[in-house]
Amino acid sequence: MHLHVGDVERAAAFYHEALGFDKVVWSYPGALFLSAGGYHHHLGVNSWAGAGAARPGGGDARLLEWEIVVPRSQDAEAAARSLEAAGHEIAPAEDGWLATDPWGTALRLRSVGTAI
Numbered sequence: 001m002h003l004h005v006g007d008v009e010r011a012a013a014f015y016h017e018a019l020g021f022d023k024v025v026w027s028y029p030g031a032l033f034l035s036a037g038g039y040h041h042h043l044g045v046n047s048w049a050g051a052g053a054a055r056p057g058g059g060d061a062r063l064l065e066w067e068i069v070v071p072r073s074q075d076a077e078a079a080a081r082s083l084e085a086a087g088h089e090i091a092p093a094e095d096g097w098l099a100t101d102p103w104g105t106a107l108r109l110r111s112v113g114t115a116i
Contacts, residue, residue: 001066002044005103006053008032011045014101018086019079055104065106073111080109 005011012032015021021034024041030048033041047053056062070076073096080097084090091098096110 005045067108076109
């Protein structure tokens with residue numbers, strides 16, 4: 001998954017520090033690549049379309065939601081609580097948890113076996 005963000009450091013605060021992805025490559029200009037479990041990268045964030053970009057508006061093309069599926073419900077809850085402890089809003093959902101990154105992209109956290 002690759003996401004355009006307005007600020008790579010702010011994205012690192014959300015996806016690395018609060019959510020727990022590992023930084024894999026952080027020296028590439030305007031980009032950060034993150035992973036779990038030592039993979040080369042599961043998530044890339046970049047500001048190549050414009051540093052400081054605002055959230056997309058209602059009529060703009062954008063990713064509305066993506067999900068992270070973890071092995072156990074306790075893992076999804078731990079990730080949600082970590083985001084919450086870092087000051088991000090978390091909402092329980094029927095199948096897990098919902099959060100929104102600083103650019104308005106919804107992130108669903110759920111475990112294997114919980115269907116949408």
